[in-house]
Amino acid sequence: MGSFLITKRANGEFQFVLKAGNGQVILASEGYTTKAACENGIESVRKNSQDDARFDRLESKNGKPYFNLKATNGQIIGNSEMYESVAARENGIESVKKNAPDADVKENL
Known part of the structure; x- marks a missing residue:
């Protein structure tokens, strides 16, 4: 089972x-000024990750596939690592869809 980890920059x-579940990071957020806003971001990931249309499938300048997860207002709530192939990116998206809804929330502050 997956997990969300909240940290402080x-x-x-x-x-x-x-x-x-294997410990690999599959989505990372932007910075939030408060912990409550960060927790709201997690809830947004839980909800929006179940809608395939919320995933923007992109390619970096060096040709590496990656994705962003967007909220209903179009704001990016999380982004992926750079992948070696389009198939690997699709596996990453499927992993977010599978893990986000029931993931535990942990803190390392």
Whole structure:
């Protein structure tokens, strides 16, 4: 089972990552000024990850596939790592869909 991990950045902002059951990070958030806003971001991932249309499938300047997960308002709520192939990116998206709804929330503050 996956898990969300909330951490605090050096600049004081809060961030979360979604990890798959094997511990690999499959989605990372932007920085949030408060822990409550970070927790709201996690809830947004839970909800929006179940709608395939919320995933923007993109390619970096160096040709590596990646994705962003967007909220209903179009704001990016999480982004992936760079993948070696389109198939690997699709596996990452499927992992977010599978793990996000029931993932535990942990803190390392």
